[in-house]
Amino acid sequence: xxxxxxxxxxxxxxxxxxxxxxxxxxxxxxxxxxxxxxxxxxxxxxxxxxxxxxxxxxxxxxxxxxxxxxxxxxxxxxxxxxxxxxxxxxxxxxxxxxxxxxxxxxxxxxxxxxxxxxxxxxxxxxxxxxxxxxxxxxxxxxxxx
Numbered sequence: 001x002x003x004x005x006x007x008x009x010x011x012x013x014x015x016x017x018x019x020x021x022x023x024x025x026x027x028x029x030x031x032x033x034x035x036x037x038x039x040x041x042x043x044x045x046x047x048x049x050x051x052x053x054x055x056x057x058x059x060x061x062x063x064x065x066x067x068x069x070x071x072x073x074x075x076x077x078x079x080x081x082x083x084x085x086x087x088x089x090x091x092x093x094x095x096x097x098x099x100x101x102x103x104x105x106x107x108x109x110x111x112x113x114x115x116x117x118x119x120x121x122x123x124x125x126x127x128x129x130x131x132x133x134x135x136x137x138x139x140x141x142x143x144x145x
Contacts, residue, residue, distance in 0.1 A: 015143035035140035
């Protein structure tokens with residue numbers, strides 16, 4: 001039995017969105033992603049600037065964290081469109097849920113309309129005092145043709 005070809009993700013020909021038949025399409029994330037190329041992984045990044053000053057509040061920290069991810073990815077020639085997975089660690093799932101109406105525009109401002117596979121994990125604490133969110137990214141940069 002031959003698997004049918006995986007459809008390419010509309011914003012990144014290096015990635016394909018994995019959506020089982022009959023499943024409802026998720027909003028703001030993908031159930032899975034596949035791709036070929038150079039794998040780029042970030043560490044857990046937080047919402048501080050180059051001087052290690054944390055942004056004030058959950059949404060500003062999320063935006064700065066996403067900007068930090070984009071900056072690290074750029075070092076490998078990658079951009080938001082290459083992100084296959086994000087893992088979010090939040091100190092308060094309730095804060096995350098309460099921020100959802102404003103979170104979408106913040107996310108799109110940095111990442112565009114690219115929604116990779118994502119996981120959200122509530123944690124008791126993060127290593128850096130004052131950090132409210134930490135995010136890890138995995139990206140796949142297509143090999144040069």
